[in-house]
Every structure is written in C-alpha cells, then in structure tokens.
Amino acid sequence: xxxxxxxxxxxxxxxxxxxxxxxxxxxxxxxxxxxxxxxxxxxxxxxxxxxxxxxxxxxxxxxxxxxxxxxxxxxxxxxxxxxxxxxxxxxxxxxxxxxxxxxxxxxxxxxxxxxxxxxxxxxxxxxxxxxxxxxxxxxxxxxxxxxxxxxxxxxxxxxxxxxxxxxxxxxxxxxxxxxxxxxxxxxxxxxxxxxxxxxxxxxxxxxxxxxxxxxxxxxxxxxxxxxxxxxxxxxxxxxxxxxxxxxxxxxxxxxxxxxxxxxxxxxxxxxxxxxxxxxxxxxxxxxxxxxxxxxxxxxxxxxxxxxxxxxxxxxxxxxxxxxxxxxxxx
Amino acid sequence: xxxxxxxxxxxxxxxxxxxxxxxxxxxxxxxxxxxxxxxxxxxxxxxxxxxxxxxxxxxxxxxxxxxxxxx
Numbered sequence: 001x002x003x004x005x006x007x008x009x010x011x012x013x014x015x016x017x018x019x020x021x022x023x024x025x026x027x028x029x030x031x032x033x034x035x036x037x038x039x040x041x042x043x044x045x046x047x048x049x050x051x052x053x054x055x056x057x058x059x060x061x062x063x064x065x066x067x068x069x070x071x072x073x074x075x076x077x078x079x080x081x082x083x084x085x086x087x088x089x090x091x092x093x094x095x096x097x098x099x100x101x102x103x104x105x106x107x108x109x110x111x112x113x114x115x116x117x118x119x120x121x122x123x124x125x126x127x128x129x130x131x132x133x134x135x136x137x138x139x140x141x142x143x144x145x146x147x148x149x150x151x152x153x154x155x156x157x158x159x160x161x162x163x164x165x166x167x168x169x170x171x172x173x174x175x176x177x178x179x180x181x182x183x184x185x186x187x188x189x190x191x192x193x194x195x196x197x198x199x200x201x202x203x204x205x206x207x208x209x210x211x212x213x214x215x216x217x218x219x220x221x222x223x224x225x226x227x228x229x230x231x232x233x234x235x236x237x238x239x240x241x242x243x244x245x246x247x248x249x250x251x252x253x254x255x256x257x258x259x260x261x262x263x264x265x266x267x268x269x270x271x272x273x274x275x276x277x278x279x280x281x282x283x284x285x286x287x288x289x290x291x292x293x294x295x296x297x298x299x300x301x302x303x304x305x306x307x308x309x310x311x312x313x314x315x316x317x318x319x320x321x322x323x324x325x326x327x328x329x330x
Numbered sequence: 331x332x333x334x335x336x337x338x339x340x341x342x343x344x345x346x347x348x349x350x351x352x353x354x355x356x357x358x359x360x361x362x363x364x365x366x367x368x369x370x371x372x373x374x375x376x377x378x379x380x381x382x383x384x385x386x387x388x389x390x391x392x393x394x395x396x397x398x399x400x401x
Contacts, residue, residue, distance in 0.1 A: 120387045133350045137358045141369070156346045162387040 009033070022314040026187040039310055040307040042299040043266045044315045047240060048299055049077060050264045051316060053082055055235035058264075059251045062089040063243035063279070064124045068096040068106040068177070069306050071242075074313060076181040080324040081317075084240075086230060087182060088190045088247040091197025093167065094179060095139070096131075101177035102142045104135025140202055146171055151216040160222035188230070192222045192250040227254040238264035242305040244271060244279025252291035261290055265298040266312070267306040340376040343390035346383030348373075354392035 012031035017024070023044075029040035050058050060075065067075070078084045096106065109130035122133035150159075150167045158168070169183025182189050191199070209213040227250070231237055236292055237255055239262050241248045248267070255262045271280030283300055286292045301308050342348055342357045351358040351370050361379050363369035371377075372391040 024374060086332060122389070132353065134353055134358075137349045137351055141358070141363070144363070205360065206362060209366060 021318055022311060023318040027316040036303055039299050039301045043301050044312050046264050046266050046297045046299060047312055048319055049290040051320060053236060055239045057085045057230060057234035058238040059086045059088055060084045061241045061247035061251050062093055063245035063247050065241055066305055067093040068126055068129050072097055072178060073176055074310055076176055076178045077186050079181040079185050086188050088250050090247060091191045091194040093192060095198040097178045097207045099135050099284035100141040101172050101174040104139055104293055106131055121140045122162045143202045144206045149215050151214050152211060158219045159221060160218040160226055161194050162223055162226055164218055165189040174323045190227060193246040228258055231255060232257040236263040241267040244269050247326060249278050252286055256289055256291045262291040263293055263296050265292055265296055268303055268308045270302060270304060318319060340380050341390055342371050342375050343373040344382060344385055346381045350389060354389040
C-alpha cells in the first residue's frame, strides 16, 4: 500500500440535529467512523445485510441478563417480524421471560443497596434490577406443573431443549413472551446451558414429584444435530451475539461442525480477549478455528448490549421500512 | 432489632422449607409441593414436618406486625 492509500477517507464530524431518527444518528456515527460509534454503524450495516439476505439464517445468541433488564419485548418482536430465525440463549434469560409470562415482574432497583436487607425481604438483585422471590416461586410452581403435564403426554420420550421450549410456549398465553412468540413463529429456541439456571431446580422438583419414572427426560446433546440440520439447509449463516458465553460458542461451533463457517457476525460485548474467555475472544481468533469465514461481514462492538442492541435494531428496522417482509425460515 | 424468625416457635415462617409466596402472609412449602399437597400456607401455620431454621428474614416479624395492626 502507498502512503495516500491510508489517507483516503477523512473523518466527517457528527452533526446532531433536533428530531433526528435513530438511523440518522447512526449515519452520523458512520460519518465519524471512529471508535465504538464506527463499529456500531458497521454492526447496523451487517445486521441489515443479514436481514435482506433471504438465503441467510440468522441466529441470535444471548448471554447476560438482558431479558430481565428490558430486551424481552425487543427480542420477542424480532422473532415475530422474522428478523431472527433461531434463538440460542442461557436458560436464565428464558426463565426471566417465563417469570413475566406467568404474572411476575422485574423492578427498577439500584446497585447501591444493602444486599443483606434485600435477602431479609426475599428480594433478589441483578445489578440494579430487583426480582421478588415470590415471582420466582410462582413461576417455579407453574413450570413444575407444566413439566408434569408434558412428561405425562410424552410418556417417557426424550426431548431436546428446543422441543421442551416449544411445549412450554404452546402452554403460554402472553403474546409478549419470547417463548410464546417463538412457538407461534416456529422459531427454535436452543438452551445449551439449560441446567445452569432455575430450570435445574424446576426439573429436580418435578423429578422428585414423579418418582415412578415418569419424569421428563431432556437430552442436552439432542439440540446439536438440530442446529446442524438448520445450518446445513442454509445457504448462508449469520450470528448476532449479546454477551457471548455458551450461546455464542454453541452457534459458532455448529458452524464449524457443518464445515461452513459463519458469513455475517455482529458481537456486542464488553469482554476482553486477554483473559482467554470465549466472550471476549476476537472474531479473528474465531476465524482460526474455521467457525467464521475469512471474508465474513463482521464486527465486534465493545458496548453494553442494553445500549448498542436496541440502537442497532431501531436503525435497521427504520431502514427496512414497514413493508419489509423477510422470507420465512426454519 | 429483635429477629422474630430466630424464635423456636412453630411457624412455617421459620421452617427450613419456607420460600416466600405472597410476602409476608403466605409462604411456599416445597416439601408439601413435592408430596403433591397444597404448598401455599400461612406464614403462621406449621405442620408435623416443621423443621426449625432461622431464616433471618422479616416474614414472621412483618406478618405479626400486620396482624397486630388489624386487631
């Protein structure tokens, strides 16, 4: 490269106007092209490309408590609008979806609080969100009853996490629920770390109540061929990651197993690569494994996903317009 | 502050199986639930499976305060 090749695109300073739309603000970020603003603008472009690519299957991988924090309806709407073809999540996020679907709530709290006082009032804290224990208990009760019913209907057959989520979604009424929206939209939900959540306790109590061997059998490995099948049937693969962890690797590892690699990647995280954890690993590192294609359309936004993700979704939904309809996916 | 839950009085509110259900009046008994019985019981009830555990919570204290106000 020659010297002038490095100096071809000047920074255009952001012009902030009253009544700007989100997409107009993102365009200003793009004009700057710098730091987190530049990466978020790239993320919007990549997510738009995924949405417009009718041959692409879009996986949303979610870790971190974004559902209790306020992204529940956003994710549910994305599923209903067909902008997500498969959801891979921590078990906990779906538990928090179900807490609300079954009548419970999450409350605005504060991070600076006497946690022992919360303990004495049976209130759990997720950074600055408060959850009353009774809402957990009521969801546990309802879900254990649901597990009993599903086990009786399935008569000992083994389910994958996706099949279980479909059964649960079928039994919900809350149209805002992620699990219900996924059921109605035929979008699979995979929970690769399901037992690391309240589902473990729910399953434990359900099993104790059903000592005659009628307990629900869930096979964590059964979802692997299910994800691979979806990927094998897809021309191109896209992944949007909030946080990272087990959900991120479940998607990218399946992309490796199919021998395809991902074509579009947006990762929103605050994690760093130096400690060696997966959530902070760079996309380039992922390329070395063959999980992401070398020429993939990709970016990593270093941000709280509760800030960057709604901005990205709002900008892309604005770009796509009301009349945009994405082809149905598995 | 005196912790009522630390007394050995037989109340579901100081039983080891207690979770809160409708704070502070009702608690959820997972032993009853596992035995397919009605798990939602009054904080001030108890049964033969009662097993003392100081909960450190305010359930008993707050229920008693509420009851006192009513009377």
